[in-house]
Amino acid sequence: MAECLLTIDTSTPAGSVALSRGDELVGEVLLNLRSTHSDRLLPAMQQLLREAELSLAELDAFGVVLGPGSFTGLRVGVATVKGLALATGKPVVGVSSLQTLALQAPYPAYPVSVWLDARKQEIYAGRYHWEGGLPVALDEERVAPPEVLLEEVSEEMLFVGSGAVAYRSLIVRRLGSRAHFVPWPLQQPRASSAAALALSAFRNRETIPLEVLEPRYIRLSEAEIMLAKRPADSPIEG
Structure with a gap:
């Protein structure tokens, strides 16, 4: 059963x-x-x-x-x-x-960067890729300022989470066309x-x-x- x-x-x-x-x-x-x-x-x-x-x-x-x-x-x-x-x-x-949020961006063409707003101008963050039907972490979950996280991005990235919503303008300003976002119903x-x-x-x-x-x-x-x-x-x- x-x-x-x-x-x-x-x-x-x-x-x-x-x-x-x-x-x-x-x-x-x-x-x-x-x-x-x-x-x-x-x-x-x-x-x-x-x-x-x-x-x-x-x-x-x-x-x-x-x-x-x-x-x-x-x-x-x-x-x-x-x-x-x-x-x-x-x-x-x-x-x-963070893995829960990554699951809401299934099988993307790019790595998934999950940003959950941690307040105090910081982000709870984790990066994921899909493997065996589930998102698998590429690194350790951590908390850091958004500017620090963006300095480490060198490829196209799909962003999801309340932090991605709060700092979308900053993300686009720093990454331009390399930044992609899930639709708003999937951001929480x-x-x-x-x-x-x-x-x-x-x-x-x-x-x-x-x-x-x-x-x-x-x-x-x-x-x-x-x-x-x-x-x-x-x-x-x-």
Whole structure:
């Protein structure tokens, strides 16, 4: 019987939930709204399961986008999946938000450069090519200013992601005709794309023990940055 997965993406404000059965998308809820993920995540999950006439106990696994992305959003998504996995005993697989976005540019003629807006004039970035029906990373995911990333581009490149939207004029100014972009509906990660990656990971038995399931932030949080700046002999309050 085909594997049934519920996959959650809260890496950006456009949070989404997908229900899949094998290689078939049963349903997806995507809302790019001002309300928080904690407000709309559970209702979206309940809606999908109710319409599909499925219970949590009938699922085979949970998929979750681990990051990079919004620190708060990622924490909500991972915590929700941890709770569901503990309650049901179902396994969890985690996927990358950048690889999820790369999946939305299938079989391009050029390498795919995924840019997710990291704020603070920085980009979460990764480059991919297609192999075996899925995007495969060409380098390590990282965070860097857009100008630094563009200095390393010497060939034609397909850009995807909110960072590509935010810095499109800069990209075109630097690369000219070497820069290509996916259509706007494909510029934000979708749980349905993450579900395809989650299914592949589940079939390869790449499940994650709950005790080590954590968001993948890539860069330090504000609290960690402030702690690193504190002098070694500074007293710790509390």
